[in-house]
Amino acid sequence: MTIQIDLRNRREAIVRAHMADENLLDFESVLSTFPHPHYEIVATGEVYDGHDAVNGYYRDSRRAFPDQRNELISLRHTDDAVVVEFTLSGTQHGAYHGLPATGQTFVCRMTAFFIFEGERLVCERVYFDALTLLRQLLRGVSLRRPASLLLLLRMLRGLKQLK
Template sequence: MSNPLNDARLQTVRDHMALECVHDWDAVIGTFAHPRYEMHGSGLVYDGEEAVRGYFAASRAAFPDLSNEIIAIAAAGDTVLVEFWLQGTHLGPLQAAGRTFAPTGRTFRVRMAATFEFAPGSDKIVCERPYTSADAKLRALGLL
């Protein structure tokens, strides 16, 4: 049976992820009640619009074609769970593991998961938490 709030939340996450792929940062910010990313692999937190926009710029400097492909998506309470492929081409300097890796021109594709947290009764995101190992991209690029 369909739940209108869950349906709206699922659509918000689908839109959010699609908008990231086309770099429509204003629209991505619009999917949040308050922009916040908590990166499970690195432990970094980007809280607030300025910090989140900085994360977008930094992550796309190394991978300007960074994109995602949803594998599975489900709503559970105030959370939407997503499994997806993250992929991109290493075309700019990559800051990782305390080092800077020069562009290799190589592509990567890693399987990831993320949770999108919503305030009760709302279809606006309050926090995205991507889950991956800290070195997944480096391993996929053959840099480790």
């Protein structure tokens, strides 16, 4: 029993450090929580495998949302994972996946499964409702303004690029 509690405590410490370092934009520290970084973003079907790919994901997402932050809501343990419910927030100041910057803020409740093999973090798998996020980013769009129509057209073109 003590061994299992110790393992859970070590896994939880890794996850908490991982999330804190994301907020600090210390991506080398985040990447060091994995022996081989691997992310799966379920809502978009994206998979980032390896140091360079995951680092590119961080770079691109923070270029689009430089103030992006996570806030822990709850944390639970399973036999091979730590399941985290959190709120992600930010402001879109740059293009992301072909979607032009809107200047809008978002707050989206998400779940991440941090999958472990023993003490080794092998995957972060993130689930969220992409339409909740998109609706917030588009809330400034008005069909009565010509500039909004152009923005909406660019957004739709960007959406076509997503899987």
